[in-house]
Amino acid sequence: MLDGYTQSILIFTGINIIAAYSFYAPFKTGQVSLGQAGFMAVGAYASAILTQKFGLPFPVALAIGGVVAGIVGVVVGFPALRIKGVYLLLLTLGFSEIVQVIVLSWEYVGGAQGFRYISFNPHTLTYTAIIIVALILFFARIERSSLGRAMDSIHQDEVAAEVMGVDVVRIKLLAFGIGAMIAGLAGGLYAHHATFMDSTTFNIMLAVEILTFVVVGGGSTYWGPALGATVLTLLPEFLRTLREWLELLPVAWTNFFPVNRVYDFLHAFLDFENAKRLIVYGIILIVMMIVRPDGLLTRDSLRRLPFTRWKPGHA
Amino acid sequence: MLEQTANGVCLAIEGLTKRFGGFYALNDVNVEVASGHIHALIGPNGAGKTTFFNLITGVLSADAGRILFEGRLVDDARPSNRTVKGIARTFQNIRLFPHLTVLETVMIGEHCRSYPSVWKALGKAVLQRPFGEAQEERTMRANALELLEFLGLAGQRDAKASDLAYGDQRKLEMARALATKPRLLLLDEPAAGMNPHETQELDEVITRIRDRGVTIVLVEHDMRLVMDISDRVTVLNFGTKIADGNPKEIQNNPTVIEAYLGEDVQL
Amino acid sequence: MIYQQLINGLMLGASYSLVAIGYTLIFGVLNLLYFAHGEVFMVGAFVGLYLVIYAGVDIYGALLGAMIACGALGIVAVFVAVRPVSKDRPLAPLISTIGLTIVLQNLAVYLIGGRQLAFPETIKQQLYHFGPVTISSVQIFILAVAVTLMVLLWLFIERSKTGRAIRATAENHETAALLGVDVNRVVLITFVIGSGIAGIAGVLDGLKNSSISPFMGLGAAVKGLIVMLLGGLGNVPGAMVAGLMLGMIEILSAAYIGTTERDFFSFLILILILLYKPTGLFGTRTIDQR
Numbered sequence: 001m002l003d004g005y006t007q008s009i010l011i012f013t014g015i016n017i018i019a020a021y022s023f024y025a026p027f028k029t030g031q032v033s034l035g036q037a038g039f040m041a042v043g044a045y046a047s048a049i050l051t052q053k054f055g056l057p058f059p060v061a062l063a064i065g066g067v068v069a070g071i072v073g074v075v076v077g078f079p080a081l082r083i084k085g086v087y088l089l090l091l092t093l094g095f096s097e098i099v100q101v102i103v104l105s106w107e108y109v110g111g112a113q114g115f116r117y118i119s120f121n122p123h124t125l126t127y128t129a130i131i132i133v134a135l136i137l138f139f140a141r142i143e144r145s146s147l148g149r150a151m152d153s154i155h156q157d158e159v160a161a162e163v164m165g166v167d168v169v170r171i172k173l174l175a176f177g178i179g180a181m182i183a184g185l186a187g188g189l190y191a192h193h194a195t196f197m198d199s200t201t202f203n204i205m206l207a208v209e210i211l212t213f214v215v216v217g218g219g220s221t222y223w224g225p226a227l228g229a230t231v232l233t234l235l236p237e238f239l240r241t242l243r244e245w246l247e248l249l250p251v252a253w254t255n256f257f258p259v260n261r262v263y264d265f266l267h268a269f270l271d272f273e274n275a276k277r278l279i280v281y282g283i284i285l286i287v288m289m290i291v292r293p294d295g296l297l298t299r300d301s302l303r304r305l306p307f308t309r310w311k312p313g314h315a
Numbered sequence: 316m317l318e319q320t321a322n323g324v325c326l327a328i329e330g331l332t333k334r335f336g337g338f339y340a341l342n343d344v345n346v347e348v349a350s351g352h353i354h355a356l357i358g359p360n361g362a363g364k365t366t367f368f369n370l371i372t373g374v375l376s377a378d379a380g381r382i383l384f385e386g387r388l389v390d391d392a393r394p395s396n397r398t399v400k401g402i403a404r405t406f407q408n409i410r411l412f413p414h415l416t417v418l419e420t421v422m423i424g425e426h427c428r429s430y431p432s433v434w435k436a437l438g439k440a441v442l443q444r445p446f447g448e449a450q451e452e453r454t455m456r457a458n459a460l461e462l463l464e465f466l467g468l469a470g471q472r473d474a475k476a477s478d479l480a481y482g483d484q485r486k487l488e489m490a491r492a493l494a495t496k497p498r499l500l501l502l503d504e505p506a507a508g509m510n511p512h513e514t515q516e517l518d519e520v521i522t523r524i525r526d527r528g529v530t531i532v533l534v535e536h537d538m539r540l541v542m543d544i545s546d547r548v549t550v551l552n553f554g555t556k557i558a559d560g561n562p563k564e565i566q567n568n569p570t571v572i573e574a575y576l577g578e579d580v581q582l
Numbered sequence: 583m584i585y586q587q588l589i590n591g592l593m594l595g596a597s598y599s600l601v602a603i604g605y606t607l608i609f610g611v612l613n614l615l616y617f618a619h620g621e622v623f624m625v626g627a628f629v630g631l632y633l634v635i636y637a638g639v640d641i642y643g644a645l646l647g648a649m650i651a652c653g654a655l656g657i658v659a660v661f662v663a664v665r666p667v668s669k670d671r672p673l674a675p676l677i678s679t680i681g682l683t684i685v686l687q688n689l690a691v692y693l694i695g696g697r698q699l700a701f702p703e704t705i706k707q708q709l710y711h712f713g714p715v716t717i718s719s720v721q722i723f724i725l726a727v728a729v730t731l732m733v734l735l736w737l738f739i740e741r742s743k744t745g746r747a748i749r750a751t752a753e754n755h756e757t758a759a760l761l762g763v764d765v766n767r768v769v770l771i772t773f774v775i776g777s778g779i780a781g782i783a784g785v786l787d788g789l790k791n792s793s794i795s796p797f798m799g800l801g802a803a804v805k806g807l808i809v810m811l812l813g814g815l816g817n818v819p820g821a822m823v824a825g826l827m828l829g830m831i832e833i834l835s836a837a838y839i840g841t842t843e844r845d846f847f848s849f850l851i852l853i854l855i856l857l858y859k860p861t862g863l864f865g866t867r868t869i870d871q872r
Contacts, residue, residue, distance in 0.1 A: 032673065079857050085672065086615055087860050090811055094852040097804065101846045138441065145440030146426050146452060147433075153412045153423045160410040163372055165398035165427030165495045174433055204804065208617075208680055215677050220414075275692040278684050285681030290666045293674040299414070 007125055011193050013233040014128035018186040020213035020225035021135045025179035026077075027219050028148070029172045030155035032085070035076060035092030036183045037207035038099040043069040043184025044191040044202065045109055048118045051192065058121050058192060065188040066181045073180020077173050084158075096207050104199035114198025121192040128189055132226070135182065139222035151175060216288050218295025221302055228296065235284070236277040243270035323350035324386070325499055325530040326371070331380035333366055333554075340366040342554045343380070348499070348547075353521065353531045355541045357565075358551035359574060364534040365407055367551070368501050371532075372404050373397050384499065399427050403497035405488040407504045407534070413477035417468060417487055420476050421459035424494025429455050462490045466520065482513045489520070499530045506537045518544055542566065550574065585715045587837050588830060593721055593790065595829020596728035600783035601802050602809035602821040603735065604776025610752035610816030611765075611772045613672075618659060618679045619780055620803025621686035626652045626781025627701075627794040628690065634702050641704040641789070645727065645782050652781025656773035664769070683799075690796035698795040701788035724786045731779060732822050738775075739818055748772055752816050808852045814862025824863060 002010070022036050047065030050056040056064075076095050080088055109115045121127075142148040153161040154168055162168045191197055209232075217228020246267055254263040288295075326348040333341040341363045348354045356364050369375040371382055373394035382389050389397050403424075412420055429451040430436035439449050463469040466486045471479060476487060485505055492500055502521070506514045514537060522544055525531055535541050541548065542562040550558040550565060552574040558565055565571055601623055608616045629651040630644035639647065663678040708719040739745040750758040751768045759765050787802070788794045809828050813820030828848060836844040855862065 083856060083860060086609075086613070086815070087856055089615065090807060091853060091856045093804070093807070094849045094856070097849045098846060098853070101843075101849065105840075105843070105846075141443055142440050144448075145436070145443065146422065146430055146449075146455065147436040147440045149415070149419055149423060150426050150436070152415060156412040156414055157410050159374060159394075160406065160412065161423065162394045163374065163398060163404060164424050164491060165395050165403075166423065167395050167427070167433055169393065169395075170433040171436075174437065204800065211673075212677055212680065215673050219673075275688040275696075278688040279692065282681040282684030282686075282688065285684065286663050286678045289663075289668075289674045289678035289681070293668045293671045 002125075008193075009234070009237060011125050011128055011189070013230055014125070014132055015186050015189050015193075016210075016213060016229040016233045017132055017226050018128070018135065018182060018189070019210045020217065020229040021139065022179045022181075022183035022186060023210045023214045024139070024219065024222065024225045025182060026172070026176045027179075027214060028142075028151045028155060029175045030084075030158065031080070031172060031176060032089055032211070033092040033176070033179065034089055034204065034207040034211065035073075035095040036179065036210045037202040037204065038092075038096035039069045039073055039180040039183035040187035040190065040206070041096075041099045041103060041197075041202035042072050042180075042187065044187030044197055045103065045115065046184070047188035048115055048191040048197075049109065052115075052118060058123075059127070062127065062185060062188040062192075066184040069184020069187065070177050070181030073183075074173060074177040077176030077180070080176065081169055081172055093204060093207065096202070096204060100199045100203060110198065112199070114196060114201075115191070116196055118191050118195045118197070120195050124189055124193045131185055131189075136222065136226065143222050147171070212285055214295075216285065216295055218297035220294065220299045221297050223302070224295050224297045231296070232281065232284075235281060239270045239277065239280065243267060246270070324348070325350040325352075325384070326532070327381075327383040327386075328371075329381045329383070331367070331370060331382070332378045333363075333370060333375065334378050339554045341370070341377075341551075344551070344554070344556050346549050346556065346559070348530060348532055350530050351525065351528070352546040353525050353533060353544050355533045355535060355545040355548045355562075356551065357535065357538070357541060357548060358557075361553070362551040363554040364551060365503060366554075368404055368503055368532075368534065371397075371501060372402060395427065398495050398497070399431070401496075401498040402501070403492035403495045403499070404501035405485070405492050405503055405505060407507065409481075409484050409488060411476040411484060411487060411491075413475070415476055416473050417463065417476055417479065418456070418459055418472040420487060421462055421490050421494045422455050424491040425455045425458060425496075428496055459490075459494060462493055465493075465523075466490045467516075481508045482510070485509065486520075489524075493524065493529075497529060499532070500524065501532045501534075503534050504536060505533070506535055506540055514540055583714070583837075585713075587833050589715055589717060589721070591830030591833035592826060593724060593829070594833055595826035596725055597783050597787050597790070597802075597825075598805050598809045598828055599732065599822045599825025600728055600779050600786070601806035602813065602825050603732070603818055604780045605806045605810045606813065606816055606818055606821040607748070607772050607776045609810060610818075611748060611769055612664070612675070614664070614675050614679070615807070616659075616679055616776075617676070617803060618663070618682040618686060619776070619806060620799035620801070621683050621690075622652050622655055622659075622777045622799075623780040623784040623787070623802045624690060624794070624796060624799035625655060625686060626784030627788040627798065628694065628699075628784075628796075629781065630785035630788060631699060631701055631794060634704055641723070641785075644704065645785050648781035648785045649778040650781075652784075653774040653778040655781075656775075656777030657770065659777070660770050660773050664773075665766070683803075687796060687799060694796060696796060698793045701792050701794055703792070705789070720789055724790055727782065727786060731782065735775070735779070736819060736822075744768075744771060805848065808848055811852060811855055811860075812862055814864045817862060817864055820862055820864035827863075 019036060019040060022039065023033060026033050043065040046068040047061040050061035050064055051058055080091055083091060103109060104112060150166045150171055153166060154171060158168055213228040213232055214225045216232060218224030254260055324347055328344060328346040331341055331344045356367065358364055366375065370377050373392060384400060384402060389400060392400065439451060443449050460469060463472055466489060468483060468486055468490060479487060489505065506517055509517060518540055521531060533545065545562055548560065548562055548565045549556060550571050557574060558568045558571050601619065605616060605619050608614060626648040630648040633639050633644045633647040659682055663682045664675060667674045667678045705720050705723055710717050739748060747763045747768050750761060750763055751765055755765055809825045810821055812828060813824030832844050832848055835847045
């Protein structure tokens with residue numbers, strides 16, 4: 001029903017949304033992680049090993065991949081409890097890099113050649129959609145619960161939360177583990193759609209990109225990650241469509257000076273070349289941080305919507 | 316409750332010592348707080364009063380000494396765990412959660428009572444009915460409202476904590492601390508920044524909290540308030556205890572008067 | 583053999599140090615992980631390359647040109663991605679400078695193409711033998727430039743009035759402002775100096791590897807971060823020494839253990855430092871953990 005190209009774009013958007021939620025979970029307790037690329041790699045390799053080397057069915061392998069990533073997340077998250085801010089950023093960045101080095105030197109999963117010929121799963125789109133719906137429901141309920149409120153309090157003042165009896169250690173660890181598990185699911189979906197991965201697939205730039213999804217979408221509401229990931233992933237597609245619209249304009253409208261110059265410039269600029277797409281992406285990030293540093297969606301903007309029958313975080 | 320008041324020891328501090336570098340913030344301090352008392356802790360600036368609170372609540376760890384709460388050692392417990400055991404506090408430099416509402420802030424204090432384990436909290440969060448709410452949540456809100464009523468903040472329940480007036484923020488800190496259902500409440504300069512009328516009210520509020528069966532340790536610069544409501548007063552100077560006694564004794568203690576020389580305080 | 587490796591480690595470490603100095607200076611005054619710093623390094627390498635090829639300048643001209651161009655880039659960065667961005671949200675400046683990173687890297691890819699370019703030989707290659715150790719003229723040049731720069735910078739930071747202002751700002755913004763330090767100006771100067779040094783480091787890197795690519799910045803950025811942390815956040819002399827140490831460690835582990843493990847060790851060091859000595863080996867000026 002959907003052509004392959006559209007399906008592929010939807011899948012990548014969906015995987016990015018899931019990855020964004022994997023960042024959002026620890027972020028809700030104030031932990032900023034660049035380790036989500038590493039956790040995606042753990043989930044991707046674990047699930048691909050299970051389907052390719054042990055012949056497990058995809059859904060089972062996907063789930064186990066998520067659990068393995070979650071366990072690794074708790075193991076990484078435990079020492080990470082001791083540090084904050086920049087230090088946590090660097091620690092998780094180091095984790096992602098170490099995963100890359102391990103993948104590169106591990107011959108069992110292809111080493112420098114990469115993990116090749118992973119069986120393509122035709123139902124990835126369905127699984128992606130199911131996981132996204134589940135995640136949104138999950139975070140909507142967290143938002144309306146006492147646990148969600150406790151997480152917010154940790155984000156806003158960790159010491160005060162701890163002194164008020166909030167079990168900061170366990171809640172932060174739980175959030176970090178849940179985030180890692182979600183990242184593992186995203187990785188597993190990616191592996192069985194792209195069918196190839198190597199040590200550079202889950203690199204630092206991916207971790208940084210996941211962070212930008214959430215900050216651009218808005219990290220204070222659970223709709224923010226989905227919005228940010230969707231907007232930023234579809235942006236190049238949007239630019240491409242814009243170009244096609246340009247081409248639809250009657251020649252007579254554009255074929256005179258100086259409009260023709262503007263037209264040519266835009267037409268050349270809006271093509272689907274990666275470097276230009278990324279330049280625009282970078283500019284948008286800078287502009288966003290200047291005009292809307294809290295992200296596209298904030299708690300206050302949600303409160304202003306007429307149809308929100310309950311206030312977020314308020315039950 | 317009354318028997319406890321008669322002779323129980325709520326908090327016993329033995330040989331408490333804290334160094335920052337080579338500087339002794341607290342040096343071998345011994346204090347005993349009787350159950351049901353309002354026990355004031357006074358001393359010039361830098362005497363180590365806030366450090367004392369930070370050590371009791373576990374925000375800092377002591378270099379030496381023991382802290383016994385209701386006869387049990389709490390030295391190794393994390394701050395949240397000490398709160399669960401029954402110790403609560405307010406902060407001198409107000410530390411509210413700026414983006415939470417007044418009601419939500421108080422409900423944070425109740426979280427540890429309604430959800431003793433993270434798993435229960437997670438389970439209740441995930442399994443709640445789509446448009447309903449957990450029984451715990453209803454109880455928490457009712458209790459929180461009652462506390463807000465008690466402290467006269469009920470009218471501002473939906474305001475953002477950071478939007479409250481200064482005096483109200485201090486009251487909200489007390490409400491949040493009381494929400495943890497403490498048996499020992501540490502108040503760090505509750506009257507700071509309040510006008511005389513508000514201080515008068517505070518006087519009454521603190522007494523009423525004590526009458527609910529909560530032992531209170533009070534750090535305060537407003538000597539009139541201290542001498543008015545305290546059952547016992549401990550004086551610290553440069554990290555050392557220099558006096559201990561009832562308000563009358565303290566007011567006539569020459570060492571204390573000397574320590575306060577040069578400070579603009581009416582004993 | 584070991585002496586030769588130590589020399590090679592020193593060479594590698596010198597360029598790490600130069601990159602990390604800028605990082606740590608900027609972190610000191612702004613508490614900001616300036617991700618675009620690696621790209622500034624890359625831009626410096628390309629400016630040097632084009633100056634040599636098209637303007638026909640010698641290596642000193644290339645170094646000077648790269649320094650000026652990158653210094654100017656530092657000013658642009660401040661006005662585009664730092665000053666307009668709200669300071670009370672810790673993630674906002676981080677993201678805007680990540681945006682700048684992406685723009686610079688892809689601008690380079692767009693203008694040059696995603697390939698490696700050969701860096702011209704601007705110094706006559708000559709080998710000197712000292713007992714078991716062989717050093718080339720290029721290596722001596724790189725080391726000399728790096729050491730000179732570090733000494734000059736150290737003198738500047740410790741002795742000059744501006745250097746004192748930078749140190750005061752790194753300790754505490756408010757206090758510095760109260761003491762009459764123009765914090766905005768200090769931030770600007772810090773970016774110019776840090777970026778200028780990164781530009782020189784880029785040219786030196788081109789000289790050493792005889793090739794450069796638009797993607798050389800990311801690796802430099804990550805290694806620079808590790809060095810900064812190892813030396814203590816905001817600690818300039820610490821970054822200098824830590825850079826040399828990391829260079830040695832990497833070369834030695836590559837020589838005696840394996841090349842893939844080389845990166846593993848640097849990240850292992852990063853993690854161990856974070857967990858057991860987050861103030862770095864030589865202490866840090868900014869201990870605020872937020």
